[in-house]
Amino acid sequence: MTLLAIDWILLIEKLVLIAIIVFASLGIALYTTFAERKVAAILQDRPGPNRAGPFGLFQPFADGLKLIMKEEIIPNTANRSLFILGPGLAMTAALMTCAVIPWSSHVELFGRNIELQIADINIGILYVFGVVSLGVYGIMIGGWASNNKFSLMAALRAASQAISYELAMGLALIAVLMVSGSLSLKTIVDQQMEPGRLWNVAYQPLGFLIFFICAMAECNRTPFDLPEAENELNFGYHQEYSSMKLGFYLFSEYVNMIMSSAIMACLYFGGFDIPFLNETTLAPNLAAILGVLALLTKIVIFIFIFMWIRWTIPRFRYDQLMNLGWKKLIPLALLNMLVTGAVILYLQG
Amino acid sequence: MSTTEILFFFLTALAIFSAIMVLVSKNPVHSVLWLIAVFFAISGHYILLNAQFLAIVNLIVYAGAIMVLFLFVIMLMNLNAETEPQKHIWMKLAGAISGGCFLMMLVSLVRQASELNGKTALMAEGNIGLIKNLGKALFSDYVVPFEITSVLFLSAMVGAVVIGKK
Numbered sequence: 001m002t003l004l005a006i007d008w009i010l011l012i013e014k015l016v017l018i019a020i021i022v023f024a025s026l027g028i029a030l031y032t033t034f035a036e037r038k039v040a041a042i043l044q045d046r047p048g049p050n051r052a053g054p055f056g057l058f059q060p061f062a063d064g065l066k067l068i069m070k071e072e073i074i075p076n077t078a079n080r081s082l083f084i085l086g087p088g089l090a091m092t093a094a095l096m097t098c099a100v101i102p103w104s105s106h107v108e109l110f111g112r113n114i115e116l117q118i119a120d121i122n123i124g125i126l127y128v129f130g131v132v133s134l135g136v137y138g139i140m141i142g143g144w145a146s147n148n149k150f151s152l153m154a155a156l157r158a159a160s161q162a163i164s165y166e167l168a169m170g171l172a173l174i175a176v177l178m179v180s181g182s183l184s185l186k187t188i189v190d191q192q193m194e195p196g197r198l199w200n201v202a203y204q205p206l207g208f209l210i211f212f213i214c215a216m217a218e219c220n221r222t223p224f225d226l227p228e229a230e231n232e233l234n235f236g237y238h239q240e241y242s243s244m245k246l247g248f249y250l251f252s253e254y255v256n257m258i259m260s261s262a263i264m265a266c267l268y269f270g271g272f273d274i275p276f277l278n279e280t281t282l283a284p285n286l287a288a289i290l291g292v293l294a295l296l297t298k299i300v301i302f303i304f305i306f307m308w309i310r311w312t313i314p315r316f317r318y319d320q321l322m323n324l325g326w327k328k329l330i331p332l333a334l335l336n337m338l339v340t341g342a343v344i345l346y347l348q349g
Numbered sequence: 350m351s352t353t354e355i356l357f358f359f360l361t362a363l364a365i366f367s368a369i370m371v372l373v374s375k376n377p378v379h380s381v382l383w384l385i386a387v388f389f390a391i392s393g394h395y396i397l398l399n400a401q402f403l404a405i406v407n408l409i410v411y412a413g414a415i416m417v418l419f420l421f422v423i424m425l426m427n428l429n430a431e432t433e434p435q436k437h438i439w440m441k442l443a444g445a446i447s448g449g450c451f452l453m454m455l456v457s458l459v460r461q462a463s464e465l466n467g468k469t470a471l472m473a474e475g476n477i478g479l480i481k482n483l484g485k486a487l488f489s490d491y492v493v494p495f496e497i498t499s500v501l502f503l504s505a506m507v508g509a510v511v512i513g514k515k
Contacts, residue, residue, distance in 0.1 A: 082378070123480060126405045133413025137385075140417070144378065144424050152424060159417055183480060 009112075018118055021098050028296075029254040030060045032303055036254075039307040067247040075240050079145040086142025087241065087248035093135035094255040100124040101262045102186045104272045104291035108284055116288060117186060124185040125173065128263060129166070132218060135256070136162045139227065142249065143237035154237040157318065158227035161217060164325040165224075169214035171333035172207045175340040176267055179203050185263075189271030195278060201268040206336045208268045210329055215260040217325070219253060222310040226318055261302035262295065269298050356397060364390035377423045381416055388412040402480040 034049070037059070041048025049056040074083055104116040121127060136159050143155020179200060180188045192199050201208045217224040228236030238249040265271055272291030273279075279287040316324070367386035374380045388411045395404035459465060487495050 079376075079378075082382075121401060123401045123405050126402070126409065130405050130408040130413060133409055133417075136413075136417055137420075140420055140424070141378075141382070144420075156421065156424065159421065163414065163417065 013112070013114060014118060017114070017116070018099075021103065021118065022095055025095065025098055025255060025258055028258055028299075029251060030064070032254045032257065033063065033251075034060045035303070036307055036310075039304065040311050043308070043311045064247070067244050070243040072243040072245070073240075075147065077147045078240065079147065082141050082145035083240075084245070086138055086145055087238075087245045087252075088138075089141060090135065090138025090252040091248045091255070093131055093138055094252040094259065096131045096134075097128055097259040097263070100127050100185055101259070101266060102189050102271055103295060104288045105279070106284060107288045116292070120184060120186045123183050125177070125183050125188075125267075129170065129173075133162075133166060135218075138249075138252070139237050142241070146237075146240035148240055150233045150235075151237050151239050154227045154233045154239075157233075158220065158237060161220075161224065161226060161321065161325075164322060165214040165217035165329070168210055168325060168329035168333045169218070171330065171337055172204075172210040172214065173267070175204055175207045175333075175337045176200055178337070178340050178344055185266050185271075189266050189273065192270040193273045193279065199268060199270040199273070204268065204336070204340070206332065207340075208264075210333050210336065211264065211268070213324075213329065215264060216306065216309070217321075219256045219260055219306070221253075221257065221306055223313045223316050224321060225315060226321060257303055257306055258299060261299040261306070264302060265295055265298035271295060353397060356393070360390045360393040360397070364394075378420065381419050381423060384419075385412045385416050388416070399479070402483055 034056070038048045038056075049059040052058040052062045074080060099118040100121060102117040102120070106113050106115045108114070139158045139162075140155045143151040143158070146152075176188070177183060180191050182188060182191075188200070191197065220227050227233075228238070233239075238246055241249060272295040274290060274294045279291065282290070364387055367383045367390060370383040371380045371387065374383060388407060392404040392407045392412075395401070395407060
């Protein structure tokens with residue numbers, strides 16, 4: 001079935017996969033907002049949202065409905081087209097990362113071998129970096145188009161924070177790439193699944209720590225949430241936004257959190273690998289389902305750690321943030337890279 | 350038309366349209382955003398030529414880093430459509446004519462280059478743009494220029510810091 005030299009079944013297969021992954025990510029993000037409030041409540045010894053539905057489970061839908069129903073305000077001095085583009089860009093960039101994450105091994109359905117990954121490109125991890133660096137635009141454009149000094153200040157802070165921490169993140173990543181010798185996330189995960197090989201975190205503990213801190217900064221999570229420091233900047237880059245545009249900005253933070261958790265799980269914690277189990281002995285479909293569950297478990301654990309840190313540690317001052325990024329993390333990441341390279345050379349003889 | 354041709358014409362149209370919009374936009378921020386669109390279209394062309402590494406590095410370095418700096422400067426200087434200097438019509442005409450001459454020179458140079466005579470672009474089969482081959486070429490055949498370039502970058506960085514400290 002080829003028309004216009006396109007394999008239409010493959011196209012449909014990929015479109016279905018994209019739809020499932022995007023909607024699943026949005027669904028998880030929806031409940032991450034709920035989990036955030038519950039975790040905050042537990043850490044502060046109070047019940048948290050418990051009115052809408054059993055255990056307050058319908059709370060995210062109530063929140064969403066509230067945001068949609070609110071009045072949509074576009075300031076009359078704002079740059080209208082860019083004001084609307086900003087939240088859309090932030091959300092798109094957050095969701096684009098899911099294209100290269102290997103969610104599990106393959107399933108066999110209707111005689112077709114379907115890989116549970118949208119695109120296994122040989123530069124997978126660089127693609128993630130490209131998308132992350134584009135995520136800055138959503139914030140910068142939104143902050144600038146609001147035509148508000150506080151928004152602009154917050155947007156500039158966000159951009160400089162993102163650029164500073166991208167550097168250390170990239171350097172930490174290079175050490176992983178030296179260990180695995182591949183840029184494809186699928187290959188990196190497959191290598192960690194080989195019997196007799198530990199997860200990458202065992203070879204790169206310092207690298208993982210640096211990557212984790214940088215991921216937290218890239219997601220604008222406390223203690224790195226300077227772009228929305230309300231006691232200095234009122235509300236941050238999304239001050240002028242209302243209704244669902246504000247919702248998109250807040251929501252993209254949660255999607256970003258899920259994606260960076262997935263990337264960390266793939267790079268350092270074996271992706272969809274189940275510890276102490278040889279997946280090749282199972283039926284492929286069962287192995288695939290168990291793999292998805294394993295990856296989701298790892299993502300949930302990472303998200304919980306993100307929240308735990310947010311509700312425990314206060315925010316950095318801006319100069320402390322820059323000091324940590326440029327004077328501590330980058331030299332540490334360089335050292336990590338040097339040691340990794342030396343050890344690899346030594347082992348090769 | 351094959352898929353590659355459809356994509357080629359689409360990306361080309363997008364690149365040319367965005368490039369024109371960079372020039373005609375009154376607002377500098379819009380110009381920068383259209384320029385980012387140009388980079389995306391060109392990255393698409395790189396992918397069609399199977400140069401995935403070049404494509405993504407083009408996005409990370411140009412669209413992701415350099416354009417952010419452009420935006421920084423424009424936003425901080427608060428440039429907008431009103432502060433855009435309006436040039437005289439003769440200036441614009443002179444610019445258009447000299448630019449056209451430059452384009453004609455470039456086209457004739459490319460057409461006459463002996464390395465390009467009778468060659469066609471390798472669509473989706475050339476592999477020089479893949480990271481493995483590129484890395485091998487950079488670190489074996491071109492290792493001295495590569496290292497010299499990195500020293501140059503380092504000195505530029507040190508220079509920027511020194512100027513910034515004044």
